Amino acid sequence: MQQHDDTLRDGTSRAVLLDAFGGPEVLALKEVPEPRAGDGQIRVRVSAAGLNPMDWFMTSDAETAARFGLGLPCGFGTDYAGVVDQVGDGVSGYAVGDRVFGAALSRAVADHVVLDANGDITTGVAHPTPDGVDDRTAATLAIAGSTAAAALDVLRLGPDDTVLIGGAGGGVGVFAVQLARIAGARVIGTGSPSSAEHLRGLGAEPVAYGAGLADRVRGLGAGTVTAALDLYGTDTVHIARELGVPDDRVCTIAGQVDGVPAATGANAAPDALTEIARLVATDRLRVPVAAVYPVEEIRAAVELQAARHVRGKVVIDLHPGS
Structure with missing residues (x-):
């Protein structure tokens, strides 16, 4: 080699x-x-x-x-x-x-x-x-940043939102969590129990994935979850529906569910990466x-x-x- x-x-x-x-x-x-x-x-x-x-x-x-x-x-x-x-x-x-x-x-x-x-x-x-x-x-x-930006454009997050992000600790999640926080949203991020501190460091409230996830989200005192982003497959989509999130405020990047928008980096706004690089340069995104x-x-x-x-x-x- x-x-x-x-x-x-x-x-x-x-x-x-x-x-x-x-x-x-x-x-x-x-x-x-x-x-x-x-x-x-x-x-x-x-x-x-x-x-x-x-x-x-x-x-x-x-x-x-x-x-x-x-x-x-x-x-x-x-x-x-x-x-x-x-x-x-x-x-x-x-x-x-x-x-x-x-x-x-x-x-x-x-x-x-x-x-x-x-x-x-x-x-x-x-x-x-x-x-x-x-x-x-x-x-x-390039890929993770533009994918996260495209997905968040679908969700249109603001300060009144609480967003559930499935697979929040991965490569796209690093960007999605922080961009959602910059938009003013409250972020709940799923991951393994060992990833909790990593997720907190990004600005998310961690919750363990797996059976019973909807109840654990409710147990955080999250109130109404208004949006969801599934970065891994489709499990988070189904949890979002259980939590009452409308399909048009749910987005996937790695799976497809009828009625739920999907995003790829190719859908990102032309200036998305320029803005992400600026946020990194000014220490607003790490x-x-x-x-x-x-x-x-x-x-x-x-x-x-x-x-x-x-x-x-x-x-x-x-x-x-x-």
């Missing part, structure tokens, strides 16, 4: 690739031809890449990969942060040396990513990294980084992230400090 940067041949770089779809065991760090920025493109030297559940879900089998337009050989990871080191002809708004973060669908865990300057998540997208936000943190923002792995240990990192018990984000280092 070892493939150190200083042993590469000229004109090559490293990328995590899959020659077959499957679990962490199929991930391999390989030497590849160094990509170049073409017309209308920029190239980013990646400092860090953040992991998301969608990364291993998309590449778990051929049928799922095809739904996302992925074929073999395939890259891995979507969130990245780094520094622009090439600017193609016809590009404005970017310069060599600019710090950026963003998303490059299933190809972010690599020494370099090439993006369309006016692209989207498929062709790659870049946002300026504000001063005060380090690259490891910036590498966690992103707990649960673990950092060198790229050579990508398999171990994905195993940890895929276990779905991580409190915060998992980050891969490619060029730390660059």
